[in-house]
Amino acid sequence: xxxxxxxxxxxxxxxxxxxxxxxxxxxxxxxxxxxxxxxxxxxxxxxxxxxxxxxxxxxxxxxxxxxxxxxxxxxxxxxxxxxxxxxxxxxxxxxxxxxxxxxxxxxxxxxxxxxxxxxxxxxxxxxxxxxxxxxxxxxxxxxxxxxxxxxxxxxxxxxxxxxxxxxxxxxxxxxxxxxxxxxxxxxxxxxxxxxxxxxxxxxxxxxxxxxxxxxxxxxxxxxxxxxxxxxxxxxxxxxxxxxxxxxxxxxxxxxxxxxxxxx
Amino acid sequence: xxxxxxxxxxxxxxxxxxxxxxxxxxxxxxxxxxxxxxxxxxxxxxxxxxxxxxxxxxxxxxxxxxxxxxxxxxxxxxxxxxxxxxxxxxxxxxxxxxxxxxxxxxxxxxxxxxxxxxxxxxxxxxxxxxxxxxxxxxxxxxxxxxxxxxxxxxxxxxxxxxxxxxxxxxxxxxxxxxxxxxxxxxxxxxxxxxxxxxxxxxxxxxxxxxxxxxxxxxxxxxxxxxxxxxxxxxxxxxxxxxxxxxxxxxxxxxxxxxxxxxxxxxxxxxxxxxxxxxxxxxxxxxxxxxxxxxxxxxxxxxxxxxxxxxxxxxxxxxxxxxxxxxxxxxxxxxxxxxxxxxxxxxxxxxxxxxxxxxxxxxxxxxxxxxxxxxxxxxxxxxxxxxxxxxxxxxxxxxxxxxxxxxxxxxxxxxxxxxxxxxxxxxxxxxxxxxxxxxxxxxxxxxxxxxxxxxxxxxxxxxx
Numbered sequence: 001x002x003x004x005x006x007x008x009x010x011x012x013x014x015x016x017x018x019x020x021x022x023x024x025x026x027x028x029x030x031x032x033x034x035x036x037x038x039x040x041x042x043x044x045x046x047x048x049x050x051x052x053x054x055x056x057x058x059x060x061x062x063x064x065x066x067x068x069x070x071x072x073x074x075x076x077x078x079x080x081x082x083x084x085x086x087x088x089x090x091x092x093x094x095x096x097x098x099x100x101x102x103x104x105x106x107x108x109x110x111x112x113x114x115x116x117x118x119x120x121x122x123x124x125x126x127x128x129x130x131x132x133x134x135x136x137x138x139x140x141x142x143x144x145x146x147x148x149x150x151x152x153x154x155x156x157x158x159x160x161x162x163x164x165x166x167x168x169x170x171x172x173x174x175x176x177x178x179x180x181x182x183x184x185x186x187x188x189x190x191x192x193x194x195x196x197x198x199x200x201x202x203x204x205x206x207x208x209x210x211x212x213x214x215x216x217x218x219x220x221x222x223x224x225x226x227x228x229x230x231x232x233x234x235x236x237x238x239x240x241x242x243x244x245x246x247x248x249x250x251x252x253x254x255x256x257x258x259x260x261x262x263x
Numbered sequence: 264x265x266x267x268x269x270x271x272x273x274x275x276x277x278x279x280x281x282x283x284x285x286x287x288x289x290x291x292x293x294x295x296x297x298x299x300x301x302x303x304x305x306x307x308x309x310x311x312x313x314x315x316x317x318x319x320x321x322x323x324x325x326x327x328x329x330x331x332x333x334x335x336x337x338x339x340x341x342x343x344x345x346x347x348x349x350x351x352x353x354x355x356x357x358x359x360x361x362x363x364x365x366x367x368x369x370x371x372x373x374x375x376x377x378x379x380x381x382x383x384x385x386x387x388x389x390x391x392x393x394x395x396x397x398x399x400x401x402x403x404x405x406x407x408x409x410x411x412x413x414x415x416x417x418x419x420x421x422x423x424x425x426x427x428x429x430x431x432x433x434x435x436x437x438x439x440x441x442x443x444x445x446x447x448x449x450x451x452x453x454x455x456x457x458x459x460x461x462x463x464x465x466x467x468x469x470x471x472x473x474x475x476x477x478x479x480x481x482x483x484x485x486x487x488x489x490x491x492x493x494x495x496x497x498x499x500x501x502x503x504x505x506x507x508x509x510x511x512x513x514x515x516x517x518x519x520x521x522x523x524x525x526x527x528x529x530x531x532x533x534x535x536x537x538x539x540x541x542x543x544x545x546x547x548x549x550x551x552x553x554x555x556x557x558x559x560x561x562x563x564x565x566x567x568x569x570x571x572x573x574x575x576x577x578x579x580x581x582x583x584x585x586x587x588x589x590x591x592x593x594x595x596x597x598x599x600x601x602x603x604x605x606x607x608x609x610x611x612x613x614x615x616x617x618x619x620x621x622x623x624x625x626x627x628x629x630x631x632x633x634x635x636x637x638x639x640x641x642x643x644x645x646x647x648x649x650x651x652x653x654x655x656x657x658x659x660x661x662x663x664x665x666x667x668x669x670x671x672x673x674x675x676x677x678x679x680x681x682x683x684x685x686x687x688x689x690x691x692x693x694x695x696x697x698x699x700x701x702x703x704x705x706x707x708x709x710x711x712x713x714x715x716x717x718x719x720x721x722x723x724x725x726x
Contacts, residue, residue, distance in 0.1 A: 210693065
């Protein structure tokens with residue numbers, strides 16, 4: 001445990017030194033603060049933050065994660081020469097990447113909200129869901145980034161795969177869903193749609209946020225089905241489990257590769 | 264002086280008014296009308312004669328019964344001689360005044376078949392203890408004022424009500440608190456009644472079937488409903504086959520079904536009412552000549568909730584209303600020739616949902632601000648006219664600075680067209696993919712109705 005903490009500490013120092021994480025923080029902070037300045041109402045800011053969380057966090061996390069993993073390869077190799085358990089080293093590396101990103105995200109968005117406050121107490125659960133799903137997405141895409149960078153030694157190829165994965169989850173998957181729903185429009189699709197949403201972490205986070213924003217009323221019958229499922233304890237459990245799976249599965253595969261890899 | 268005599272005089276004045284009106288007409292010495300006016304004049308003279316006869320007969324009767332008809336004031340007091348309303352009603356005559364002193368009166372099935380005025384002093388409570396209905400008015404010109412009327416029974420067979428008016432005219436219900444009843448005020452076959460300044464609250468029942476309507480009109484005419492506050496009933500205000508009525512400055516909120524609900528109730532005017540947080544919003548059906556001005560439709564939010572649902576409404580006007588935070592602000596089905604002007608649509612899910620069986624409706628000078636969807640329609644053909652509205656999503660320009668955008672605005676977005684035909688796709692709301700498609704569709708419209716557009720969108724909001 002101590003070693004993990006030590007590695008995280010070194011990596012944190014490294015990450016902060018590279019200043020990218022500070023830029024990320026400043027960027028989020030300025031967007032949130034800017035929205036508060038322009039729209040003035042916290043409910044509108046929250047609604048706009050959905051786009052930030054769902055689009056920007058995945059792409060920034062995955063590309064930054066991949067680039068960082070490749071550029072810190074020599075540091076990793078140096079550490080591997082030390083008498084450190086590979087699993088411990090991997091955990092340290094992963095946390096050193098995911099934690100600063102999450103912290104930058106929470107602080108960047110949190111500060112303006114603390115500063116301006118929310119209009120109604122009902123917005124506090126919305127804000128917490130927003131922060132939690134952002135963190136979950138950060139962890140998911142860090143796992144994917146680590147997995148991708150370890151499975152390919154070619155930097156350009158790795159980055160290409162990373163961007164494709166993001167594109168697939170953010171755009172292509174939804175396009176396929178829409179196409180499929182047209183193709184099978186004679187069938188009751190609400191429940192399969194719930195299932196399909198669960199398979200994509202971005203969609204899952206989006207639906208969770210939508211339901212919290214009370215837009216579910218607009219969704220009519222589909223919304224009712226979604227609300228019934230995701231609003232129930234089982235649905236909550238399922239969606240949390242799905243997000244955890246999306247974090248753990250790539251993480252475990254990456255760990256396996258890391259432990260066996262011949263650097 | 265006998266009260267009836269005063270009323271008799273009033274009637275005379277009213278008759279003379281009619282005369283004045285017709286004589287004014289004859290003064291407009293228009294040659295075409297002259298002969299017609301002559302006929303009318305003789306007719307009127309005949310009428311006058313019969314009227315005078317009746318009047319003298321009436322006077323005769325009054326003088327004959329003078330002693331009996333002296334308007335009495337009967338005081339009902341728990342510590343007095345007369346302790347119950349029913350007892351007082353048995354004793355009283357037409358034209359009497361019943362004064363109920365402050366107290367708690369456990370009574371039900373109070374039948375009023377005399378022309379009396381019932382006034383409460385210090386808000387006395389009349390409690391039916393959930394046994395039956397309370398006041399049952401069967402006579403004309405009954406007034407009920409200043410009472411707390413509560414706890415009527417609930418039945419699936421009888422419409423128990425706090426105040427039930429049955430085939431009576433010119434009744435006045437004013438300044439009462441009508442609480443926890445099945446129906447609060449129920450008027451059947453009534454006319455020229457006035458319902459004013461009442462506070463009505465239902466029992467917070469869970470289901471629609473075990474709750475009645477706040478103000479329920481059935482086959483009524485010329486009813487005025489002003490400044491009432493209605494909540495927790497089934498429908499706040501309900502009209503069926505009731506015409507020429509005025510519904511003004513009421514607040515109808517938190518009802519189990521609709522804030523306002525009417526069917527077959529032509530030529531009614533709705534002004535300055537607030538309909539708020541009702542489970543179903545407001546639903547109106549099968550009616551002609553509806554006039555709605557300055558109303559507020561707010562927070563009617565839910566999967567089957569509508570700010571204003573219009574089904575089979577024709578030749579009507581909807582002006583200067585505010586629609587705020589409704590899941591669908593206006594829903595139009597099979598409605599024709601509606602003029603929807605100067606309304607504000609703010610923060611709604613859908614501002615306007617139009618089914619393709621609606622024709623010749625005009626939207627002019629409305630503000631559409633921050634709605635998730637501005638307009639949704641199931642059809643690719645367009646039968647609606649949008650002109651000179653303000654759309655907050657409009658991105659066009661105005662080169663000649665005349666306040667009208669140079670590029671038409673298309674209020675039907677791609678996504679709203681998609682979900683109209685493919686509702687499960689709703690779960691893709693705010694997906695990046697959809698946002699990309701929206702942009703593409705804006706440039707080259709393919710599945711949105713091409714001619715549904717506002718050719719003259721305003722650059723600045725109205726007012």
